[in-house]
Each structure stands twice: as C-alpha cells, then as structure tokens.
Amino acid sequence: MTQSHFNTVFLARRTILLRTLQRMVRSHTTAEDLLQETYLRVARALAERAIQHLEPFVFQTARNLALDFLRAQRIHARTLVDDAPVSDIHNVVAPNGALDDAAHANRLLEGLNASLETLTPRQQSIFTLSRLHGASYLEIAEQLGVSTSTVQKELKLVMALCLSVAARLDH
DSSP, X not given: OOHHHHHHHHHHHHHHHHHHHHHXXXXXXXXXXXXXXXXXXXXXXXXXXXXXXXHHHHHHHHHHHHHHHHHHHHXXXXXXXXXXXXXXXXXXXXXXXXXXXXXXXXXXXXXXXXXXXXXXHHHHHHHIIIIIXXXXXXXXXXXXXXXXXXXXHHHHHHHHXXXXXXXXXXX
C-alpha cells in the first residue's frame, strides 16, 4: 500500500468521514481536527507497516480518535473548571446535609467525651490503649497488671457506654 493510494482513498472518503465525525462530536471544527489527526495517524502507520484493508482502518482510526475526544471531554466536565478562582472554590457553601452531619458529629463527640470522663482511670487507660493505640488485650493486661478477662470486660462496658451515647443522639 503506497502513500499515493492512501491519499486517493482518503480524498474519496473525506466527506463521509467528516460527516461521521461531526455526528459523533457534534462540532464541525472538532471534526475537522480529528479528520486531520486521522490522516496523520494512518500515514504514520503506513510508514511503519503494510495495512491490508485500508478503508476500514481509516474509518476505525477516525472513530477511535472521536471516542478518545468524547471520553476526555467527559472527564474534563467532571473536574474543576480550570479558570475558576481558588477563592471562589473555597467560598462554596456546603449543602445543609453536610452541616447537619457536622453538627451531629460534634454532639456525638461532646457526648462521648463527657461519658468517657465518668470512667475510672483504669477503664480510661484500657479504652485509650485499645482504641487509640491499638494494643491487644494481652498487652493491656500486662501493662496494667490485670487479667485479659478484666480488660475484655472493662472494654465491653466502655463500648456499651459509647453505643448508648450514640443511640441517645440518634433518637
């Protein structure tokens, strides 16, 4: 397959290729750009290897370029607008649901904090070592000089207290 044969095929199919691209991307200018890119890619491919079925190859190349363009357009639409000032982005108000969630979380933390302050020092240590430091029951038992059964029972009481605080706030 020679370059001159490709030029002949391309020129003979140019109009239908352009219409196909326009239907896909809904823009004459973009379709023209994609058509030019199709020509360049197929010409480059011909320089590297022989292409058995030139016409279908040209159409598939054009279609793939259009699909790549549409995919990139969808991705761009999902991202921030490039020319939006950062100050505008930071001034966007959170939806009421987010504010309600934050208020609920604050009430939950206040309730948990107040309830945890009523625990004995040993219960507070067990809770802190287990939930904040990730210590095992055995490690806690050895550090506090109690049995692992005691650690388990105390932690169960503390967790029940936490669950009751959460349940009170949900009602």
